[in-house]
Amino acid sequence: MSASKTPAPTKAKKPATKKPTVEAPAPKKPAHDEDIHPVARPFLFLVSEKTRKGFIYILLIATLVSIAADFFIHRHGHFRFEESFGFYAFFAFIAFSFVVLMGWPLRRFTGRSEDYYPESTEDD
Amino acid sequence: MTELLSAPLNPAWAILAAGLLIALLPWHAARKAVMLIAPIVALGFWLKMNIFGSFGQMDLDTIGAGLTTFRFDGLSRIWGLIFIIAAFINALFALHERDRLTDTMSVLYGGAALAAVFAGDLITLFVFWEMTAFTSVFLIWRTGTAAARNAGIRYLLMHISSGVLLLAGAVLLHAQTGSWAFEHIGLEAGLAGWLILIGIGIKAAFPLLHTWLEDAYPKATITGAVVLSAFTTKMAIYALARGYAGTEILIYIGAIMTVFPVFFAVIENDLRRVLSFSINNQLGFMVVGIGIGTTLGVNGAAAHAFADVLFKGLLFMSMGAVLYRTGTAKASELGGLFRSMPITAFFCLIGAGSISAFPFLSAFVTKSLILAAAADEGHWIIWLVLVFASAGVLEHAGIKIPYFSFFAHDSGRRVKEAPWNMLVAMGIAAFLSIFIGVNHHWLYSLLPYAINYEPYTFDHIVGQMQLLLAAIFAFALLMRLGWYPSEKRMTILDVDWFWRKPGKALGRWFYAIIARLWAFAMRGLDQFFGGCSAVLATIMRPDGGLSRALPAGALAGFTAALLTLALLAVYMAS
């Protein structure tokens, strides 16, 4: 995501040099309007620089609001620990982060070059 | 005439007959019409069934078995319905495809799965069980690559073994009980119970028996993967629910199944393989429900299987549409596609939301049954594992799939929106996912047992929103910090260069620690068997030792030696 500062056209050149794919390969002149599906146009703001940056704060606020709900109403659960303050939020945050971060050692451990299986070289 | 109309008709025959008809039809349009009409006819048969019972009895005198080909009860009813719906959606999704072989095989495959679900005895179950394997493998082979061919062979081997184990268990069970009926089996049945459990376990992708799934599904054809995702594994879940409800070991097997795919899905680059891991993870939830075995647990497994066919099919369809248009389903080569395929992106988001159990989408009302069942029985560790796995589901299926294909940074690919038939098929699946989420009473009324559960409580909605929002926030944060593995990988330029070089291979990541350990073990075994097979080859070859024409004198000597042996045996016997 750090690369998103570079202007779109240069970004899009790289894919254009990719090997040709089955259907329409990425066009040389990529990004702009004439190629974008009409339905998608009203939603382009979603990928604007501002939204991208601001999105995380929106999420943070939403999460805090959902946790704050616990201040006002007592959640009933099957287990005692389930009813503790913000249980789902904290548990999910930790679980999610753990899953993602475990990707690093796991990939070191299981990652291989793509032609590791000889048969896959015939793929394309 | 009225009698004929009121007789119970097995929906599976409609689909199987359609499959045979399709095999003979030379016209593309006619085949497609039959593919679409058959599930509608089957649905008519299904709707007409207003009583439970066993029908379609046949006697198979050759092995002294009375067969029940059509058992309609609470369990087979809901599975029958979802398989019929899946058959229709699959036909629609494949409407553009001009291929008689895959048309035939996908319809026969769906029909076989449906017939297996309605089977009332183990022999019928076995026949259709194996038929699903033999028909579905063509959906993998048809991709035409060497990788697909080999994966198909591995797939077929495991599935044939599954059937053989099932049959062996059935024969043993018959020897013990004198009955071929397919009722509760359990591990009380001893060896027979274990054999059948392992046979089913292969198809249900139990840990260590699961490799075929992640191996073969991503290599299937675009439409094939969609068809495959619906039937085989869910049929296995049905068989588990029928034969092994309340078998405690399933709780732990299921819990492991929910967790381990989650880790591998994070680093997997092929999005269709990510979805295969996701199947494995969702099956885990169902297996836990069956292992708990209470009416709520089995209801939960059935409801979740129903929902899973829809949302997993939806996700596979959206990735299929992407693959169809762009020629790849690899996260590293995609991104930003919502600009070109906004409708597909929208449906994909519905599927992602459904599988992640957003309120008012299907898994919210189905997965919670299983969690509640676990909690009711006091399995708090299992419950925590399931919540943990739910966060993992959100990671790979809820975020990774839509984010890396349709959003993330723009790959610059500008393609056409998916064909209309794919959009309609996705639309139906998306609609049903929402419909179930909103009208959960409709689904609950189809469950095998009466149910008294209300998913839309304040506690449940708030708790679930906490979970979802916090997890999405964690994703955003990790991305921002650059700690997310895929993002990092994409910046490794030399590797990019490497796989873009013409003629070089694709398929970049290794999928699993188990694959790794497996490879270690296999290397050892390979050396062993490699040595053995070299020896075997020299002996067995047409010009090898055993097959060479020996001189007649040596043969005579041979005969004499055997005669000596026989004489000794005869004289020694007392």
Add this chain to the structure above:
Amino acid sequence: MNAVLDAFIALLPAWTLAHAAPLLVVSPLLSGPIALMLTRGKLAWAWALLISLATLVFALVLYSQVMDHGSVTYAFGDWAPPLGITYHVDTLNLLVLLLVVFMGVLSLIYGLPSVLREIAPANQAAFFAAFMLCFAGLLGVAITGDAFNVFVFLEISSISTYVLVAMGGGADRRALTSSFNYLILGTIGATFFVIGIGFLYMATGTLNMADITVQLQGKGDDRVVRAAFAFIFIGLGLKTAMFPLHTWLPGAYAHSPTMAGVFLASTATKVAFYTMIRFMVGVFLPGSVFDSAILLLVLAPMAVAAMLICSVQALYQANLRKILAYSSVAQLGYMLLGLSMGTAAGVSAGLLHMFNHAILKGGLFMAVGIFALSYGVRRVEDLRGLGKTMPLTAAGFTVCGLSLIGVPVTAGFVSKFYLVSAALERGWWWAAAAILISSVLAIFYVGRMLEMMYLQKAPQVDGKIAKGEPVSALALAPLLLLAAANIWFMFDASLPKGLADAAAAALLGGGGL
């Protein structure tokens, strides 16, 4: 069905009814020399077909008589049994007789195009003459109730088989060495067998098989009897291609003329297997210590070895008929395994498998023969694309191939099912495991051929799919009939199963399953 048969039999003259048993053997035996005198291939073929159809009538007469009376005994010249030679038909050999007669007729119908192609015109009449002698010999072995007579007919069938195999020498020189090999080994086997008969005569003073059984009562410890048993066992083992005495078979089946291959593969070893059952659990007292010892210590291990080793060998062969031949040795292992269990269930399952294997292997050899006639197919890789170019023949091949594996909805499944059940009933779980493993191997060697046929592209000439010779309907019809039979006998196995059960019960007491 039976009503039709009865009505048909009512039309026959009385002498055919009274003398059906000898006529069944004598008519083909005498027809041989006449076929030779006809000199023209097609003429000899028509004559042979006519006679074989006549034997079919006699066999059906015997079938209805056995169904009515349980068994039929024909004493030659009205000499009472222990002295004179008798022909004896009961449920056991009725099954074999029907099999041989039907396969003989089908082979003849099938064989004309291939014989006209493969055999030099001057030899065609001789080929059919040898075929009829072989046919008569096999029927004689199966029908006779006299132990020495068995030897005589065994030699008639064997010697004519050497000739049949050697006639493949025109197209394939290896037929000559194969025939020679078979001649040496076959003669050794026959010699051992006749030595055994000699010993038996020494111990009992009679050659009538029923009488031998009576005389053997209480002679279980007699060393001569024991030696006789061992010699007969090995002699017949050789004829049955019991592992490791099977080495003559692959060559003989693979290099013989197509029609001979079809007929031999589906009948010759089956008749020998029948003879083995007749002697080992019929003539000799079943349950005697030496009988059980041979069954358990020699026969069962050899059967299992055949099932496993020869299946692997089949996997490694390149020549199609060699694959089928090695598979035959493995399948004979199944039958012998059934016999080695020494129970009624085992023998019945073995007999049922014998029947099913005859119809499926006959079909496979027919299909391969048609492929060879049309496209010159010899090796596995030659099968490429035949699923498209020759769909009917390929379909027949596929059905028979699936039956060979034992896939449900084919007859092969039923007999394997009974074999497994019988093994488990006997407590021989290792035998059940061997059956399963060997079936998995069969999946591979059959699958390899099917994969070539259906998943590989047909070879092309100038961008078009190469055209083969058109398939003769005469060759195709018997193949499709056998393929249909392979499915029919899954759903209604009452004919072979009923006969096999009755035979096993008569030999060993007790019912089948």
